[in-house]
Amino acid sequence: MTDSQYKLWSFHGGLHLPGHKKMSTGQPIGKYFIPERLILPLQQNIGEPSEPIVSEGEYVLKGQLIARANGYISAPLHAPTSGTVSEITEQLIPHPSGLAATCIIIKSDGLDKWVQLSPHASYENMDPSALRNRIRDAGIVGLGGAGFPSFIKLNPGSRTSIDELVINAAECEPYITCDDMLMREHADEIIQGTLIMQHALHARQCLIGVEDDKPEALKVMSDAVKRLGHGQIKILAIPTLYPTGGEKQIIKVLTGKEAPSQGLPLDTGTVCHNVGTAAAVYQAVIHGRPLVSRIITLTGQGIKTPGNHEVLIGTPVNEFIEHNGGYHNRIGKLIMGGPMMGISLASDLVPVIKTTNCLLGQTQQEATDNNTVMPCIRCGACMDACPVNLLPQQLYWYAFARDMDKIQDYNLFDCIECGCCCYVCPSNIPLVQYYRFAKTEIWAQEREKKKSDRARNRHEFRLERLEKQKKERGERLRKKKAALNKSKSTDKKDNDKQQAIAAALTRVREKQKQHSVISKNTDNLTADQKKKIEDADKRRQQNNNEKVPSEEDSDS
Ligand code: SF4
Ligand code: SF4
Numbered sequence: 001m002t003d004s005q006y007k008l009w010s011f012h013g014g015l016h017l018p019g020h021k022k023m024s025t026g027q028p029i030g031k032y033f034i035p036e037r038l039i040l041p042l043q044q045n046i047g048e049p050s051e052p053i054v055s056e057g058e059y060v061l062k063g064q065l066i067a068r069a070n071g072y073i074s075a076p077l078h079a080p081t082s083g084t085v086s087e088i089t090e091q092l093i094p095h096p097s098g099l100a101a102t103c104i105i106i107k108s109d110g111l112d113k114w115v116q117l118s119p120h121a122s123y124e125n126m127d128p129s130a131l132r133n134r135i136r137d138a139g140i141v142g143l144g145g146a147g148f149p150s151f152i153k154l155n156p157g158s159r160t161s162i163d164e165l166v167i168n169a170a171e172c173e174p175y176i177t178c179d180d181m182l183m184r185e186h187a188d189e190i191i192q193g194t195l196i197m198q199h200a201l202h203a204r205q206c207l208i209g210v211e212d213d214k215p216e217a218l219k220v221m222s223d224a225v226k227r228l229g230h231g232q233i234k235i236l237a238i239p240t241l242y243p244t245g246g247e248k249q250i251i252k253v254l255t256g257k258e259a260p261s262q263g264l265p266l267d268t269g270t271v272c273h274n275v276g277t278a279a280a281v282y283q284a285v286i287h288g289r290p291l292v293s294r295i296i297t298l299t300g301q302g303i304k305t306p307g308n309h310e311v312l313i314g315t316p317v318n319e320f321i322e323h324n325g326g327y328h329n330r331i332g333k334l335i336m337g338g339p340m341m342g343i344s345l346a347s348d349l350v351p352v353i354k355t356t357n358c359l360l361g362q363t364q365q366e367a368t369d370n371n372t373v374m375p376c377i378r379c380g381a382c383m384d385a386c387p388v389n390l391l392p393q394q395l396y397w398y399a400f401a402r403d404m405d406k407i408q409d410y411n412l413f414d415c416i417e418c419g420c421c422c423y424v425c426p427s428n429i430p431l432v433q434y435y436r437f438a439k440t441e442i443w444a445q446e447r448e449k450k451k452s453d454r455a456r457n458r459h460e461f462r463l464e465r466l467e468k469q470k471k472e473r474g475e476r477l478r479k480k481k482a483a484l485n486k487s488k489s490t491d492k493k494d495n496d497k498q499q500a501i502a503a504a505l506t507r508v509r510e511k512q513k514q515h516s517v518i519s520k521n522t523d524n525l526t527a528d529q530k531k532k533i534e535d536a537d538k539r540r541q542q543n544n545n546e547k548v549p550s551e552e553d554s555d556s
Contacts, residue, residue, distance in 0.1 A: 006236055009256040011249050013387040014241040015420050017174050017340075019213060023306045024177045024299040029185055030309035032293055033323050034081050038106045038314030039351035040066070041093045045141040046148045047073030052104055058085045061115035063290050066104055069136070075149045075354075076139045078290040079115075080312040083108035094317075094336050094353060096436070098346035106314065117288035123196045128154075131200045131285060138284030139291045139354075144168060144179075144245070144274030145337060147355040150281065153271055154200045161202035163269035164255055167194050167278055169210040169217070170238060170245035173338030176358040178295040179275050181308040183210070183217035186279055187224035193282035194233060201271055206233045207254045208275070213240040242340065243418040247272045249387055261414050276357075291354060298324055302331040302361030311352050317359060318348040332367030335360040340419040374427040382421035382431065388414050392421035392431055399434035404445065407438050 043049035050067035060066060060079040067077035083106045091103040123131060136151035156162050167190075171179040183190060190208075198206045208225075210218050222235045238244060238253050248259050250272065257268040265272055276294065283289040292313055298321065299306040305325030317334075321327065335342040336350075337358055382392035391410055398407035412435060421431045525533070 006234060007256075008236070008238060009253055010239075011244075011252045011387050012389045013385045013420060014243065014249075015385055015423060016240070017242045017423075019240075020175045020299070021177050021180070021213070024175070024297050024308060025180060027307050029181050029295055030307060030324065032310040032312050032315075034108050034110055034112055034312065035315050035319045035323075036108060037086070037316070038080055038083075038108060038312060039091050039316060040077055040080070040104045040106065040314040041091070041351065041353060042067055042077065042102050042104070043093070044077065044147065044313075044353045044355065045075045046146065047071065047075070049102070050074060050077045052088055052102075054085045054088075054104065056085055056087055059083070060085060060106065061113055063115040063117065063292060065290075066106075069149075073149060073152065075141050076137065076290075077104070078139055078292050079106055080292040080314050081106065081108045082111050082113040092347055092350050094343065094345060094350040094356065096343045103351070119288045120285060123199060123285050126199075126285075128200045128202070131196065134285055135200075135281055138280070138289070140277060140280045140284055141291075141354050142274055143276035143280060143294060143354065143357070145341070145355050145357055146247075150273065150277050153266075153273060154197060156201050156271075157266060159266075159269065161204060162266070162271055163204050164251075164271075165194070165198050165201055165203035165206045166251055166254055166265075166270060166272040167206065167208040167275055168245055168247065168250050168272055169208055169214075169221070169275040170250055171214070171275075172211060172240070172242045172245035173340050173358075174242075175299045175360050176297050176338050177299070178297045178308050178357050180214045180217050181297075182276055182279060182295050183214070183221050187217075187220040188228060189279045189282045190221070190275055191224045191228045191233060191278075192286065193278035193280070195229065196281050196285050197273060197278060198232065203271070208233060208235050209238045209244075209250050209254050210235065211240040211244060212237040243387055243416065243420065246387065246416050246418060248416070261411055294352075294354065294356070296320075296352060296356055297358040298361075299358065300335075300361040301363045301366060302328050302334075303359075304328045311356075313352060313354055315352045316348075317345070317350055317352060320352060321348065321359065321361070327361055328363075330364055331361050332364035333362040335362065340423070341417060371428060373429055376427055376429060379426060381424040381426065385420040385424045387418060387420060388416060390415060395438075396429060396431050396434050399438040402441070404438065404442050408442065412438055412442075 042052065048071040051070040052067045054060060054066045061082045062079055064079045065076055066079050066085070069076045085104060086107040087105040089103065089105065090100040091105070093099070093101045093103070120126070120134070132151040132154050135154060136149065140150045141147045142150060169179055169183060171177070194206055194208065208221065210221060212218070218235065218237055225233045225235055236254060244250055244253055247265060251265050251270050252258055255270060257270055259265045259268055280291050284291070293310050294313065295308055296311045297308050303321070303325065304327065307324065309324060311320055334345045334348055336345055336356055337343060337360070339360060342358065342360060376393055376396065378393060380393070386392055394410050395407055395412055395415065398410065415435050417432050417435060419432050422429070425431060
């Protein structure tokens with residue numbers, strides 16, 4: 001049973017909306033069918049699109065990697081069935097722009113033959129980073145509709161552990177029942193996936209929040225926790241109020257914590273994952289199966305046989321609807337997602353992608369109801385309904401005036417686009433469209449700014465480099481000149497020295513010459529004078545012989 005003693009909190013605003021849920025929960029989840037052709041957009045997640053690693057004509061098996069992640073915030077893509085890659089080309093994708101983007105097209109062979117998988121029966125001994133890698137390699141993204149790569153949110157970052165892992169099973173938007181049916185039929189997988197995520201995050205406690213309009217799901221989930229959860233998981237029935245399924249709203253309801261403006265739940269020690277993501281994590285870790293299919297709610301007054309079905313990713317929407325009963329009368333509007341936050345599809349020739357949780361067919365009457373837009377009467381109803389405590393009429397005013405600075409001062413980026421303000425607006429102003437427009441404008445401006453900043457940085461870097469080169473060249477030139485001057489002065493010094501030596505030698509020679517001239521005063525002597533000199537020399541010689549003792553004399 002659920003924990004009735006557990007204290008719950010509430011958030012500002014919100015709406016009690018008619019659920020319209022019963023129409024799609026009457027029968028079990030239908031099994032997937034294999035369409036002839038699967039269309040796989042490379043962009044199926046928040047972040048960078050994946051990068052194809054297969055070529056046209058290549059045969060692929062179910063679960064085989066066909067496009068790898070391109071960067072950290074990106075997710076790989078796997079073949080949803082076996083067949084041949086027939087094309088890699090531009091195709092319409094489910095996007096508000098209604099534009100085309102690159103897709104891998106697989107022509108199925110009908111055999112649905114799996115690639116060799118590597119199951120891992122026990123996760124308890126696996127390192128958290130190994131678990132994250134396995135979840136990343138399986139291409140799992142948030143299946144609640146956001147599409148953020150799940151492995152990133154399983155990294156506690158600089159924290160060694162987190163306080164709470166919150167599993168979002170609120171499914172608050174009208175008409176959508178895929179999480180409800182998943183819980184009813186696959187509760188054990190969800191609980192085991194939750195335990196794996198708790199292990200990866202070292203989460204101290206784990207809280208699963210289910211809105212109280214899903215009594216069957218609450219019961220089977222509680223039973224599954226008793227069987228598998230070892231008391232580590234709390235199943236909590238929370239009041240049915242739109243948009244409790246918003247990440248920040250469910251965290252507030254279950255923990256009382258509020259993430260800072262433009263901050264992350266992780267900033268408050270909490271991580272939140274969708275219940276469908278938990279089941280996909282179980283499949284990836286325990287059975288080694290990548291994300292190749294998901295449960296989708298097919299519903300609305302415009303659909304003949306509403307229900308929930310497992311669908312291969314890449315299945316064309318028109319074929320899926322046709323296969324499951326088709327449209328009822330003339331369809332007015334086809335929405336991917338719910339009536340509050342979904343996107344209106346311009347065509348049903350687009351494929352189902354990883355984030356497709358619902359296809360809602362509205363009749364022409366539903367689609368055209370209340371669409372006469374009138375001026376804002378400043379009634380303040382939008383402000384009262386806003387679950388984020390924003391001032392929607394101010395945001396509208398600044399978006400209308402294209403004042404992108406002012407609108408950010410009013411925390412535009414905290415807006416979760418829940419649509420509560422539009423729903424209550426008596427003037428039928430499509431407020432969320434204005435907010436989306438403003439966000440897109442600001443992102444475009446930021447991209448432009450980043451581009452021009454990069455260009456300016458490149459230019460400044462080039463100027464700096466040229467200046468540096470100029471300085472270095474000048475310095476080299478200066479050094480060369482100095483070296484040249486130095487060698488010239490050395491040469492001069494050597495020269496001076498040489499000249500001084502030559503002058504000294506000349507002086508010596510001059511002196512010698514003078515001496516030899518002086519000695520000439522013995523020339524032209526008379527015979528008598530010569531005789532006297534000879535006698536004097538003899539005497540001197542004799543004296544010298546007598547005065548100088550021999551070596552023998554000194555020894556004796
Ligand atoms: S609810 Fe509509 S009319 Fe009322 S203040 Fe908000 S935007 Fe204006
Ligand atoms: S769409 Fe944005 S502004 Fe409007 S109620 Fe929701 S959070 Fe508030």
